[in-house]
Amino acid sequence: MLYSSIQEQVFQYHKETDKAMSPSDRPLANPGIVLREEFDDWAILFDPDTGKAFGINPVSVFIWKRLDGQRTVDDIHKELQENCNNVPEAAEDHIREFIQELVEKGYAGYEVQQV
Secondary structure (H helix, E strand, C coil), X not given: CEEECCCXXXXXXXXXXXXCCCCCCCEEECCCCEEEECCCCCEEEEECCCCEEEEECHHHHHHHCCCECCCCHHHHXXXXXXXXXXXXXXXXXXXXXXXXXXXXXXXXEXXXXXX
């Protein structure tokens, strides 16, 4: 699938469930997915193409909003530590797992450079 970003660049999303995320990967939210924030800071990610929805908690919303193709997981983890109290040591692993789940669902991916 091809998607257009706000900057008029073309990105191709790929799912690589058999490959571990590398430290240099910069996850990118699928621009076709709709974030609907609820009154209690929880949210729903909705895919209008499939009709499927995925509920996420406030920390996941924080992470989702940073999937811009510019930040690494380490960058997101540092921002989480700067903005939240009592971030557990295992948070970076949880961030990776959450992003991997989004990739598997087609809600996020990685920029593929056009050759």
